[in-house]
Amino acid sequence: MATTIESPRAPHTVRRSRGVNWEKWGWIYMRASGVVLLVLIFGHLFVNLLVGDGIKAIDFAFVGGKWSDPFWQVWDTLMLWLAMIHGGNGMRTIVNDYATKAVTRKVLLGAILVAVVAMIVLGTLVVYTFDPCPVGSPADLLPSFCATR
Template sequence: MATTIETPRAPHSVRRNRGVNWEKWGWIYMRASGVVLLILIFGHLFVNLMVGDGIKAIDFAFVGGKWSDPFWQVWDTLMLWLALIHGSNGMRTIVNDYSTRPLVRKILLGAIAVSAVTLITLGTLVVFTFDPCPAGSPADLLPSFCPVNQ
């Protein structure tokens, strides 16, 4: 008695061309960025929670002092970029797997792209333009490490 297995349902046709295989590179990116993100995230957690006074030390002054160092600006920006692109690529894969209508798929993929670009842009601006000692602020509202005479 022979049993036949039906062909799996494909949500949309996959075109094979001789150009760049973006699915393969997306798969490779997910693995590579996952490894780098593990290092970045656990380094971030170790420095923020274990070094010094631990979680009690995390306040506005801690973040201001940390982001005044270019090393931590690059560290946090790299973590932001990798995490958002990694998550967006994962969402793209889910949409491609489960969205059956081409128009809905395009709308969802566009929304993912717009939100990723917006969050990456805003997050990068926050990290690199953060000023814990803005000029003209009242001295009683400034952190203790800011010079009073500005």
């Protein structure tokens, strides 16, 4: 009894013989960003959960103190950017594989792009504009490391 495997669907993108092969670079990005994300995420988990008092220490003051250091701002920003682009690229691949109509594919890809860009912009703004010691706040509500103003 012979089993026949159907040929895969033709890709929706037009193949060009010259120019940049974006699918190849997307594939390479997924592998490289995955490796870097493993280091970033496990480093993040190690510092937040195992160093010091562990999970009991994570509160507003912990995050405020952590984000007052430029190293952790860059670390968390890099983790955010890589994770969002990695996830968006994965969703793009799924849409290209399963959306059969061109209009549906374009709408879904546009929605993914808008969501990824919005999350990257908002997340980056939070990391770099976070102020754990806002001016005019009652002293009893501020973290212990804030100087009374």
